Amino acid sequence: MNTLTHTQDMLAFAWWIALSVSVLLYIMLDGADLGAGILTLFLGDEDERGAVMAAMAGTWDANETWLVVAGGVLFGTFPFVYGSAFTYLMVPLALVLWGIMTRAVALEFRHLAEPRWRRFSDWAFGLSSLGTTFFGGVAVGAALKGFPMTHPAHGIPTYVGGALRFLSPFSLWTGAAAVLAVMLAGGLFIRARFKRGEPIRDHVARWTDPAFYAALACVAITVGWSALIFPWAAQKWFGPQFWIWGVLLIAALFATARMRRATRDERDLAAILWFNLTVAILGVAMIATMYPWLVPNTWTIYSGASPQVSMITFTLAMAGFFPVMVMYNWYQLWVFRARISKLVSYHD
Amino acid sequence: MTTSDLSAFISRLDFAWITTFHIIYPPLTIGLAAMLFIAEWRWVATQDPYWYRLCRFFEKLFVVNFGAGVATGVTMEMAFGILYGPFSQAAGPFFGQVLGYETITAFMYEAGFIGLMLFGWGKISRGMHLFATFNVAFASTLSAFWILDANSWMQTPGGVTLKDGVFQISDWAKAILNPDFLYAMPHMVVASIELSLCFVAAVSAWYILGRRHVALFRRALLWSVLTLIVVAPLQIWLGDGLGRVVAHDQPAALAAMEGHYNTLTPTGQPNTGWHVVAWPNAKGDGTVWAITIPHVLSLLETHSWNGTVPGLNDFPKDQRPPVVIPFYAFRAMVAIGGVLFLVALWAAWLAVRGRLSVERIASNRWFLRALIVSGFLPYLAVWTGWWTREIARQPWVVYGLMRTRDGVSHLSAAAAIFWLVGFMLFELMVWGGAWYFFAKVIRRGPDLDSPIPAPGTESLGHLETDPDEDEEAGYFRPV
Numbered sequence: 133m134n135t136l137t138h139t140q141d142m143l144a145f146a147w148w149i150a151l152s153v154s155v156l157l158y159i160m161l162d163g164a165d166l167g168a169g170i171l172t173l174f175l176g177d178e179d180e181r182g183a184v185m186a187a188m189a190g191t192w193d194a195n196e197t198w199l200v201v202a203g204g205v206l207f208g209t210f211p212f213v214y215g216s217a218f219t220y221l222m223v224p225l226a227l228v229l230w231g232i233m234t235r236a237v238a239l240e241f242r243h244l245a246e247p248r249w250r251r252f253s254d255w256a257f258g259l260s261s262l263g264t265t266f267f268g269g270v271a272v273g274a275a276l277k278g279f280p281m282t283h284p285a286h287g288i289p290t291y292v293g294g295a296l297r298f299l300s301p302f303s304l305w306t307g308a309a310a311v312l313a314v315m316l317a318g319g320l321f322i323r324a325r326f327k328r329g330e331p332i333r334d335h336v337a338r339w340t341d342p343a344f345y346a347a348l349a350c351v352a353i354t355v356g357w358s359a360l361i362f363p364w365a366a367q368k369w370f371g372p373q374f375w376i377w378g379v380l381l382i383a384a385l386f387a388t389a390r391m392r393r394a395t396r397d398e399r400d401l402a403a404i405l406w407f408n409l410t411v412a413i414l415g416v417a418m419i420a421t422m423y424p425w426l427v428p429n430t431w432t433i434y435s436g437a438s439p440q441v442s443m444i445t446f447t448l449a450m451a452g453f454f455p456v457m458v459m460y461n462w463y464q465l466w467v468f469r470a471r472i473s474k475l476v477s478y479h480d
Numbered sequence: 481m482t483t484s485d486l487s488a489f490i491s492r493l494d495f496a497w498i499t500t501f502h503i504i505y506p507p508l509t510i511g512l513a514a515m516l517f518i519a520e521w522r523w524v525a526t527q528d529p530y531w532y533r534l535c536r537f538f539e540k541l542f543v544v545n546f547g548a549g550v551a552t553g554v555t556m557e558m559a560f561g562i563l564y565g566p567f568s569q570a571a572g573p574f575f576g577q578v579l580g581y582e583t584i585t586a587f588m589y590e591a592g593f594i595g596l597m598l599f600g601w602g603k604i605s606r607g608m609h610l611f612a613t614f615n616v617a618f619a620s621t622l623s624a625f626w627i628l629d630a631n632s633w634m635q636t637p638g639g640v641t642l643k644d645g646v647f648q649i650s651d652w653a654k655a656i657l658n659p660d661f662l663y664a665m666p667h668m669v670v671a672s673i674e675l676s677l678c679f680v681a682a683v684s685a686w687y688i689l690g691r692r693h694v695a696l697f698r699r700a701l702l703w704s705v706l707t708l709i710v711v712a713p714l715q716i717w718l719g720d721g722l723g724r725v726v727a728h729d730q731p732a733a734l735a736a737m738e739g740h741y742n743t744l745t746p747t748g749q750p751n752t753g754w755h756v757v758a759w760p761n762a763k764g765d766g767t768v769w770a771i772t773i774p775h776v777l778s779l780l781e782t783h784s785w786n787g788t789v790p791g792l793n794d795f796p797k798d799q800r801p802p803v804v805i806p807f808y809a810f811r812a813m814v815a816i817g818g819v820l821f822l823v824a825l826w827a828a829w830l831a832v833r834g835r836l837s838v839e840r841i842a843s844n845r846w847f848l849r850a851l852i853v854s855g856f857l858p859y860l861a862v863w864t865g866w867w868t869r870e871i872a873r874q875p876w877v878v879y880g881l882m883r884t885r886d887g888v889s890h891l892s893a894a895a896a897i898f899w900l901v902g903f904m905l906f907e908l909m910v911w912g913g914a915w916y917f918f919a920k921v922i923r924r925g926p927d928l929d930s931p932i933p934a935p936g937t938e939s940l941g942h943l944e945t946d947p948d949e950d951e952e953a954g955y956f957r958p959v
């Protein structure tokens with residue numbers, strides 16, 4: 133079913149880029165917050181946990197908004213995908229949403245909670261960060277596998293297949309891999325946000341090494357596993373254009389090596405930037421591997437796009453609002469860039 | 481009821497639950513942000529510290545509310561695809577785009593400034609801070625604009641044709657400026673302002689009643705109550721206009737809201753009777769008992785003494801909405817609108833008699849108690865208003881074009897129950913948290929001692945400094 137004109141094909145493609153950018157920005161920005169949240173589970177000191185939360189207080193909402201933006205673009209431009217994939221992913225998405233809710237409450241209300249509730253609220257924060265990441269990863273893995281749909285003669289195919297179909301060894305694995313990867317991001321975030329000499333920085337430094345190797349292994353296993361079970365991936369990677377993927381791989385390895393160097397030299401901001409470059413390269417490689425599928429073997433970018441995508445609305449959004457918003461988001465991150473000490477959580 | 485009816489019913493309940501528990505927060509965000517902007521602007525213009533203290537105090541309540549709004553709102557965006565997959569697919573080209581614009585123009589916009597507004601005090605210049613507050617207020621109003629547009633299009637779907645199971649847009653302007661939107665949007669925005677005015681007045685009244693910070697909160701109380709004198713009748717007027725749009729475009733919905741079954745009386749005259757209270761009979765084609773005033777229905781809906789209003793029995797059985805909830809919910813909302821107007825008049829009378837001065841305000845004990853109660857009423861009005869709107873348009877999800885039963889996802893009853901139970905737990909937790917922390921912030925009272933940030937900008941610290949330099953930890957929570 134492809135009802136788009138040639139211009140609309142190009143617009144669908146452009147929106148697909150916008151969607152991918154939003155998803156990637158979400159993973160890069162909120163990934164660090166989620167990872168730092170998971171790491172608070174291992175912090176014995178209540179004020180340190182509070183300080184980690186304070187470190188993201190000014191920006192977590194803006195970071196999470198990229199997820200909402202991705203959802204909005206998906207609904208607006210790829211409604212056929214939105215309406216079927218989200219039904220397929222109902223259970224993991226519900227769990228992600230409960231995690232997001234719990235996290236928001238624990239973060240926003242912590243400074244008001246009684247001391248005896250604080251312990252409870254800290255656990256809730258750490259566990260909800262863990263749950264959100266894990267089930268988010270599960271949802272991605274499940275989406276990669278595709279899903280069955282109805283075949284109406286007139287009308288739009290929609291999801292049929294039950295609520296538990298998302299479960300598979302691969303999707304559980306991507307959930308676990310997401311947790312490990314995000315913990316690395318969280319460690320780098322904590323190191324960059326705290327003043328030098330704070331014990332929490334050294335504490336986290338000790339985990340960065342194992343987390344690094346674990347994350348590396350996760351990526352390798354995920355790629356290998358995908359090559360085995362997804363013909364659409366294997367065809368691209370081992371096809372005639374194999375060198376493109378080779379170049380991307382080398383670029384990713386280079387960025388990773390620079391990140392290691394920067395971490396060792398205590399150049400925390402550089403470490404974060406190199407890390408995010410790695411994430412971006414891997415993300416772009418994965419999205420390019422999937423092209424033209426939005427959901428492999430289920431929806432392509434073109435079959436999933438709204439027949440009403442139009443030049444006017446695209447230009448309005450991309451040339452008008454997007455740049456302005458990115459500018460203000462950046463300004464906000466900039467204002468809150470100073471490092472903090474654990475004492476901040478005392479402020480009352 | 482077949483199993484698929486059952487699971488469709490629970491899916492509807494799922495959606496009703498999450499919207500009901502989301503709509504508690506946005507109105508206060510919208511209205512209070514505007515009030516904070518005005519207070520801050522007065523502070524910047526007059527340097528009067530009272531305005532600053534009021535800003536900072538109500539901002540604490542704003543944060544709690546905002547957090548709860550975000551927590552419950554992210555769900556909303558995902559929920560359409562999860563619970564109403566086929567509807568989302570069919571309506572996506574219009575409905576999805578509108579929500580997409582909302583996320584870009586409103587949520588992203590708001591998110592870009594909210595951190596500055598909450599944590600930027602003393603870090604950015606006063607002018608920049610005022611600008612941030614303005615943008616938060618403006619962005620949240622924009623979000624109401626888009627959301628209401630999406631919803632009113634479902635009520636009066638203009639500018640589209642249904643082809644191959646997809647709503648194709650034939651006329652954007654008609655779809656966006658659909659008839660319902662022109663009243664529903666202002667009605668919702670004014671509802672948000674009214675709710676926030678009542679909220680601020682109620683909190684202030686509580687302090688004055690306890691004779692704490694009387695002079696400070698008298699100012700908040702006076703401003704909000706006097707604004708209410710304009711806003712309350714405006715809301716009634718807009719509500720009347722909205723009612724006439726419903727009468728015109730959704731006659732079955734209006735008949736359900738009024739419990740109006742027969743278009744004509746047995747003698748063949750137009751049935752003009754308006755039920756104050758009533759109960760439908762078992763067959764669903766009339767009332768068991770009712771207290772009825774003649775001519776009022778025609779007056780309300782047609783603005784004439786004997787105008788005809790189509791009754792429910794004129795519609796095929798499978799196109800009649802349920803009656804009990806829309807009927808009573810609608811009455812509750814209208815009653816609240818009237819009560820709030822009376823409260824505003826009471827305030828005007830007291831003000832004219834000079835009884836709201838700093839010395840005398842605390843002695844109007846019944847008035848202050850009434851204000852505290854009025855703090856809760858608009859919340860109830862918002863709920864009942866939405867229940868009226870959403871239930872009276874049944875069995876349609878897109879009025880007259882797509883039935884709710886064709887719009888719900890194919891979920892098993894077990895999956896739908898899983899969702900319902902989970903969201904009942906988590907959303908009640910958010911609600912409980914919001915109540916608890918509202919109460920706590922209010923009990924603790926305003927902070928009157930901490931220094932007022934000087935004009936100009938403080939150092940923002942450095943991005944990368946050498947390890948020995950002592951950086952300033954310029955980061956703190958607003959509380």
Ligand code: HDD
Nearest residue numbers: 200499506509510549550553554556557587620623624627
């Ligand atoms: C009249 C206003 C209004 C109404 C009827 C709704 N909302 Fe809302 N919503 C807002 C006004 C608002 C807001 C005031 O703008 C909030 C509160 C906190 C915030 O960030 O924005 C919000 C939060 C909020 C968020 C979180 C945004 C973020 O992460 O910052 C989402 C995704 C939605 N809403 C989506 C919806 C959907 C899909 C609705 C349809 C039923 C809905 N809202 C009803």
Ligand code: HEM
Nearest residue numbers: 492496499500503627628631863866867870871876877884
């Ligand atoms: C403006 C944003 C809103 C949109 C776009 C919206 C959309 C929807 C949709 C798609 C449904 C399901 C289809 C249906 O049952 O007809 C629904 C049902 C419902 N909504 Fe809303 N809604 C909005 C706001 C609200 C609010 C704020 C409330 C409550 C305070 C509410 C209460 C309900 C109820 C009670 C139902 C169930 C009706 C029934 O199935 O009998 N809605 N709405």
Ligand code: HEM
Nearest residue numbers: 664667671716719720722723814817858861862865866869
């Ligand atoms: C006498 C006063 C009022 C009248 C006559 C009135 C009338 C109406 C009508 C006719 C509807 C639409 C129902 C539908 O579309 O099926 C509505 C909806 C609503 N009302 Fe009111 N209303 C009044 C007061 C209030 C007050 C005081 C509030 C809140 C502070 C409020 C909040 C709402 C909300 C949130 C909705 C749903 C959204 C919308 O349709 O805009 N109303 N009202």
